[in-house]
Amino acid sequence: MGQVSRTVIKGGLVITAADEMHADVLVEDGRIAALAASGGRTAAGWTESADRTLDATGKYVIPGGVDAHTHMELPFGGTAASDTFETGTRAAAWGGTTTIVDFAVQSRGNSLRAGLDQWHAKSDAQCAVDYAFHMILSDVNEHTLKEMDLLVSEGVTSFKLFTAYPGVFYSDDGQILRAMQRAAGNGGLVMMHAENGLAIDVLVEQALAAGRTDPRYHGEVRHVLLEAEATHRTIQLARVAGAPLYVVHVSAEQAVDEIARARRMGLNVFGETCPQYLFLSTDNLAEPDFEGAKYVCSTPLRPREHQAALWRGLRTNDLQVVSTDHCPFCFRGQKELGRGDFSKIPNGMPGVENRMDLLHQAVVDGHISRRRWIEIACATPARMFGLYPKKGTIAPGADADLVLYDPTAEQTVSAKTHHMNVDYSAYEGRRLTGRVETVLSRGELVIDNRQFTGRAGHGQYIPRGTCQYLL
Ligand SMILES: [Zn+2]
Numbered sequence: 001m002g003q004v005s006r007t008v009i010k011g012g013l014v015i016t017a018a019d020e021m022h023a024d025v026l027v028e029d030g031r032i033a034a035l036a037a038s039g040g041r042t043a044a045g046w047t048e049s050a051d052r053t054l055d056a057t058g059k060y061v062i063p064g065g066v067d068a069h070t071h072m073e074l075p076f077g078g079t080a081a082s083d084t085f086e087t088g089t090r091a092a093a094w095g096g097t098t099t100i101v102d103f104a105v106q107s108r109g110n111s112l113r114a115g116l117d118q119w120h121a122k123s124d125a126q127c128a129v130d131y132a133f134h135m136i137l138s139d140v141n142e143h144t145l146k147e148m149d150l151l152v153s154e155g156v157t158s159f160k161l162f163t164a165y166p167g168v169f170y171s172d173d174g175q176i177l178r179a180m181q182r183a184a185g186n187g188g189l190v191m192m193h194a195e196n197g198l199a200i201d202v203l204v205e206q207a208l209a210a211g212r213t214d215p216r217y218h219g220e221v222r223h224v225l226l227e228a229e230a231t232h233r234t235i236q237l238a239r240v241a242g243a244p245l246y247v248v249h250v251s252a253e254q255a256v257d258e259i260a261r262a263r264r265m266g267l268n269v270f271g272e273t274c275p276q277y278l279f280l281s282t283d284n285l286a287e288p289d290f291e292g293a294k295y296v297c298s299t300p301l302r303p304r305e306h307q308a309a310l311w312r313g314l315r316t317n318d319l320q321v322v323s324t325d326h327c328p329f330c331f332r333g334q335k336e337l338g339r340g341d342f343s344k345i346p347n348g349m350p351g352v353e354n355r356m357d358l359l360h361q362a363v364v365d366g367h368i369s370r371r372r373w374i375e376i377a378c379a380t381p382a383r384m385f386g387l388y389p390k391k392g393t394i395a396p397g398a399d400a401d402l403v404l405y406d407p408t409a410e411q412t413v414s415a416k417t418h419h420m421n422v423d424y425s426a427y428e429g430r431r432l433t434g435r436v437e438t439v440l441s442r443g444e445l446v447i448d449n450r451q452f453t454g455r456a457g458h459g460q461y462i463p464r465g466t467c468q469y470l471l
Helices: 041-049 085-094 112-123 142-154 173-186 197-209 216-221 224-241 253-264 275-279 291-295 306-316 355-364 370-384
Strands: 006-015 020-028 031-037 052-055 060-063 065-070 097-105 130-136 158-162 189-193 245-247 269-273 402-412 431-441 444-447
Touching (some): 006 370, 020 041, 065 370, 142 173, 158 173, 173 189, 197 216, 224 245, 253 306, 269 306, 355 370, 355 402
Parallel strands (some): 006 052, 097 130, 130 158
Antiparallel strands (some): 006 020
16 A cells, blocks of 8 residues: 555644644554654654654644544435435545544344444445444344343443434434433443424424425424423433433524533533534525425424533533534435425435534534544543544654644635535535645545545444443
């Protein structure tokens, strides 16, 4: 492969969740070997013996992003997410994300193992960056509960359950409690899509019967209180089970409040939000001519006022992780399935390529610090899902997943220039300050000065440890 064994990244500002320092980074055989003060004698010695030197003067050197919530090729609503593992992980690399944790799906009546095998068949030898799996548990029974133990020991250490989507992924409270009890015993982490799906289905039916069929009603029927209620309920179930809980894609202020209260009580309750809830709102869902369908996802976008609570939660650590829930469907031919009936619009939005840049914009805008940017996008997701310090930081021994980031470059987000396999951008025309310039994955250049130099199959499957926030 002609792999370069010794690379030095010179003169950049190295940023981790813990520190910022002007340092040179020595990469040997795919891992970070050492850091040394820029301009010092140690660093000068490295440059002489290096096979390759990358000049990061004026740039940030940051850990590759860890996106802990993606759905490549997910079958949903009679269609499938438009990014394959190949196209989706290539787009991830373009956006400075070097690890994804995707969701393997157990389909009803089948084993967890069968679902996992299916996801490996789609992804193995396809990915441009490293990948791992959570497991979606859609059928809690004696057999699947036993299988959970086995999966944890093999490196699939988190299990997503749903209080939403009756008849598809939905689990009732008894099933959720059983899965949580099992996780309490085997070290697994239960991830929750917290929305009251039974109540939402009633409101959907009533809205459609009243002729309210436009995309914006998707947001109205998925009421904030039904997110807050399911968040509250599943936190109590986790308490009863003595299990930790990770709530995915938190969008409502009232749900943040539930998580904050649980954390004040000292419970192991964690919360994730996504860029779409931080940067978009029901104003987008209300765009005319069915354009609102582009923004249909669940939990739904909320009125703009909720954004302040999400930013505050990220600053106070009531929310710990920003993932994308990347689940793209093309506007033409896929989102259009829901013309005249918002309930038939495939739920999901593209975003895996945009997350690091949007969160850098949040630094520019003064919502979060640079180190917090790295913490919520790299370090904490790695710790939460048992990947740290191999992923999520820049330290001796860590994988050399590194991004040279230009903090002053200006870019305009557009479907014309993005690399995700989807015909629109949720952030079309948005001006951002900052841009990924070069990306290394385990020491190999996958993006070299805004050129893709990676390949399908470079990405390795990473078996994970258990959540590192638990004793
Ligand atoms: Zn999801």
